Amino acid sequence: MIKMLFFALFIKPIVFIVLGLNLQGYKQLPLKGPAVVAANHNSHLDVLVLMSLYPLRRLKYIRPVAAADYFFQNKLWAWIATRCIDIIPIQRSGQSAEQVLEACHQALEAGQILILFPEGSRGQPEQIGKIKKGLFYLMQQHPQVPITPVFMRGLGKALPRGEALFVPFNCDVIISEPLGLAINSREFVIHIRKVFDELSQRCLGQGF
Amino acid sequence: MLNIPSHSLYTMLLVLGLMGLASGIQYALRLKHPERDYEELKKRINSWWWMIGILFICLTVSTTTAIVLFAFISFLALKEFFSIVPLRLNDRRVVFLAYLAIPLQYYWVGVGWYGMFIIFIPVYVFLLLPARMVLIGETKGFIQSAGIIHWATMLTVYCISHVAYLLVLPEKNPQAGGLGLVIFILFMTELNDISQYIAGKLFGKHKIIPKVSPNKTWEGFIGGLACISLLATLIAPWLTPLSAIQGLGAGLLISCAGFIGDVVISSVKRDLAIKDSGTLIPGHGGILDRFDSLTYTAPLFFHYCYYLAY
Numbered sequence: 001m002i003k004m005l006f007f008a009l010f011i012k013p014i015v016f017i018v019l020g021l022n023l024q025g026y027k028q029l030p031l032k033g034p035a036v037v038a039a040n041h042n043s044h045l046d047v048l049v050l051m052s053l054y055p056l057r058r059l060k061y062i063r064p065v066a067a068a069d070y071f072f073q074n075k076l077w078a079w080i081a082t083r084c085i086d087i088i089p090i091q092r093s094g095q096s097a098e099q100v101l102e103a104c105h106q107a108l109e110a111g112q113i114l115i116l117f118p119e120g121s122r123g124q125p126e127q128i129g130k131i132k133k134g135l136f137y138l139m140q141q142h143p144q145v146p147i148t149p150v151f152m153r154g155l156g157k158a159l160p161r162g163e164a165l166f167v168p169f170n171c172d173v174i175i176s177e178p179l180g181l182a183i184n185s186r187e188f189v190i191h192i193r194k195v196f197d198e199l200s201q202r203c204l205g206q207g208f
Numbered sequence: 209m210l211n212i213p214s215h216s217l218y219t220m221l222l223v224l225g226l227m228g229l230a231s232g233i234q235y236a237l238r239l240k241h242p243e244r245d246y247e248e249l250k251k252r253i254n255s256w257w258w259m260i261g262i263l264f265i266c267l268t269v270s271t272t273t274a275i276v277l278f279a280f281i282s283f284l285a286l287k288e289f290f291s292i293v294p295l296r297l298n299d300r301r302v303v304f305l306a307y308l309a310i311p312l313q314y315y316w317v318g319v320g321w322y323g324m325f326i327i328f329i330p331v332y333v334f335l336l337l338p339a340r341m342v343l344i345g346e347t348k349g350f351i352q353s354a355g356i357i358h359w360a361t362m363l364t365v366y367c368i369s370h371v372a373y374l375l376v377l378p379e380k381n382p383q384a385g386g387l388g389l390v391i392f393i394l395f396m397t398e399l400n401d402i403s404q405y406i407a408g409k410l411f412g413k414h415k416i417i418p419k420v421s422p423n424k425t426w427e428g429f430i431g432g433l434a435c436i437s438l439l440a441t442l443i444a445p446w447l448t449p450l451s452a453i454q455g456l457g458a459g460l461l462i463s464c465a466g467f468i469g470d471v472v473i474s475s476v477k478r479d480l481a482i483k484d485s486g487t488l489i490p491g492h493g494g495i496l497d498r499f500d501s502l503t504y505t506a507p508l509f510f511h512y513c514y515y516l517a518y
Binding site: 020022023024125154157160163165167168169170171204205206208 | 283284287288290291292293294295296297300301303304307480482484485486487488494
């Protein structure tokens with residue numbers, strides 16, 4: 001309920017009126033789980049924009065995967081992350097790969113839609129960083145679940161890493177067809193990177 | 209009724225009638241040729257209904273709501289411009305200042321402070337933006353960014369705010385009011401786009417500027433010019449303080465200026481190798497694609513009227 005109100009009253013107006021999206025391929029966005037949305041990562045706004053694409057009633061099935069060490073730093077962040085956004089927290093250090101991904105497996109088995117960022121962090125503004133292999137290892141256990149890559153541009157201009165001033169820019173959101181899993185992690189990473197590069201060609205906006 | 213001056217009210221009803229006719233024709237076409245694809249036409253007409261609906265509601269509620277609407281259009285247009293042009297990470301704070309010019313510029317409009325309205329962006333904002341850039345200190349790409357940011361603010365905020373200022377000019381044609389001037393400039397500009405397009409489709413042969421816009425022809429341009437000059441001659445005395453002969457001049461001015469505004473924004477898009485500047489208005493593209501002509505017609509028509517009638 002808090003999640004729906006947070007998006008209806010606060011996030012959706014910001015995303016659609018103050019920011020504004022150039023949306024392509026909306027019909028390919030998976031509305032029913034289990035599914036994975038794999039997007040490039042430039043800004044804290046990324047996850048809010050992706051979630052805003054969903055109708056309010058579907059929001060409770062949408063679970064962004066985020067770093068626990070970052071979002072549980074202080075109480076306000078932690079409250080927003082758990083109550084308003086409902087993240088799946090990931091411990092980035094100190095655990096085995098299986099333990100790290102346990103909550104993701106559970107969510108997929110429960111038919112939820114995971115939003116995750118294969119680059120792992122926001123990196124340099126408006127640059128695609130190195131794609132990590134975590135997504136591959138997660139999906140190995142769910143070979144039937146579709147992975148939908150989404151490329152976004154402009155949010156790293158609106159609110160890049162390390163900046164507190166929010167400046168409105170239109171944002172391109174380009175949704176690709178769902179992918180299958182590649183034979184090994186290396187192929188998979190190369191493939192995702194290639195899809196991001198292709199999607200980025202269709203953007204109207206400019207990066208830095 | 210509703211406190212709208214009579215001539216403006218009748219014109220608004222006429223526009224709604226014409227829109228109904230357009231929708232009717234579109235519907236009949238679809239019945240007659242079910243095999244053809246009229247999706248694009250339908251989207252276009254639906255978007256027109258939305259745009260005209262929002263405009264008429266804001267114009268009827270009060271002058272203030274109308275001014276807020278134009279401020280919002282300026283914001284959308286400026287944001288679209290900043291999103292498609294190349295900028296630097298360091299320009300974010302300067303861009304933010306440029307956005308702040310919007311509420312101020314429209315505040316001058318709202319209080320009718322003509323002197324400030326006319327110099328605020330060309331003088332104060334013009335001088336302030338590079339000063340802010342200097343404080344940030346990045347000199348690589350300085351000239352380009354300073355040029356882009358101020359030019360964008362001029363086109364989308366300064367130029368479009370002239371439409372809003374028409375609402376607060378002293379009344380010289382009480383039967384139409386400031387509303388009449390706004391309806392006149394908006395619909396003459398849009399009808400000019402449409403009539404140039406139709407004349408071009410029907411008779412177009414000789415290209416005017418093939419490098420910028422291969423679809424623009426002399427026949428289209430002259431067809432639009434003739435059509436708008438005639439219309440403006442007839443309508444200007446009804447909706448504005450201008451006489452018929454002054455209306456003819458306004459028609460010529462709007463038609464030529466509208467053409468130039470259109471191709472200026474086309475050149476921007478061509479330079480960036482994009483077809484539309486956004487996807488905000490289904491069937492039309494972005495807000496700049498729709499308001500490109502208005503950036504030129506609004507200030508030129510404003511000063512034409514201001515010189516002749518005020």
